[in-house]
Amino acid sequence: MINHVRLLNMKSFVSLAPMLELLAVGTLLVACSNSEARFAKEIPGVWQGTPETFSDNSAITASIIDTYEFSPASMSANETLAGAVTVSGMVNVTTQVVDSAYVEPVQLSVAAHTTISGTWTVVDDDEIALNLDVSSIMVEVDPKAVAASDIPAVIGSPAAETVNPEMRSRLVEGIKLALSARYASMRHMNDVEVKGVLLKYEMHDEDFVLTRQSE
Numbered sequence: 001m002i003n004h005v006r007l008l009n010m011k012s013f014v015s016l017a018p019m020l021e022l023l024a025v026g027t028l029l030v031a032c033s034n035s036e037a038r039f040a041k042e043i044p045g046v047w048q049g050t051p052e053t054f055s056d057n058s059a060i061t062a063s064i065i066d067t068y069e070f071s072p073a074s075m076s077a078n079e080t081l082a083g084a085v086t087v088s089g090m091v092n093v094t095t096q097v098v099d100s101a102y103v104e105p106v107q108l109s110v111a112a113h114t115t116i117s118g119t120w121t122v123v124d125d126d127e128i129a130l131n132l133d134v135s136s137i138m139v140e141v142d143p144k145a146v147a148a149s150d151i152p153a154v155i156g157s158p159a160a161e162t163v164n165p166e167m168r169s170r171l172v173e174g175i176k177l178a179l180s181a182r183y184a185s186m187r188h189m190n191d192v193e194v195k196g197v198l199l200k201y202e203m204h205d206e207d208f209v210l211t212r213q214s215e
Helices: 002-042 165-184
Strands: 045-048 052-055 061-070 081-097 106-124 127-132 138-149 188-195 198-203 206-212
Touching: 002 081, 002 106, 052 165, 061 165, 081 127, 081 165, 106 165, 138 165
Parallel strands: none
Antiparallel strands: 045 061, 045 206, 052 061, 061 081, 081 106, 106 127, 106 138, 127 188, 188 198, 198 206
16 A cells, blocks of 8 residues: 555656646746846946947058947847847048049048947847947048148148048048948947946957946
8 A cells, every 4th residue: 555655656746747847947937038138127228438449451540439329128029138229439530542632642530420220139148139230330520520631732721621522422431341340240249247337248359348328
């Protein structure tokens, strides 16, 4: 009789084992989704970076300060938390251009404002996937923030007058080309950690820090 009871108890335990496993998996999934949801709530807002350099590996050398504007995330069709992101940049460019109006190449320093849009997706509770649409890049060159050198004829005249529309258009295209390569490579923010007004992350084995901006 005792052996029969033990056998029944063992059968009951065996039948319950798959259910316990499913329960454990479900609990783990809920815990993961909860941690990702908490993480997703920390990201929305406006965050500004520090100066970085980029180049087109040719004539353009530039520095940029990126400002990320993350919109709140919502559950997408494939059950991931995702939202829109816009990255605006304050750019300072140094370049050399050749123009038929001048005998020698012209050295220019130019200020520009850039934007690019895309999406951000929560991959884990410390990882963000970025999908920036390079076709959306907009570049505005400030005509009042152009400095020209190596042009003796323009000494004493406004620097903006030395940059004709054609040259300005070439500058815009050059900046777009350099930024396209840069933003196309920005795919993942790893080891993301939000502490107060700071958002720290790693990308391409480099550490970066963003600072939350007041809205």
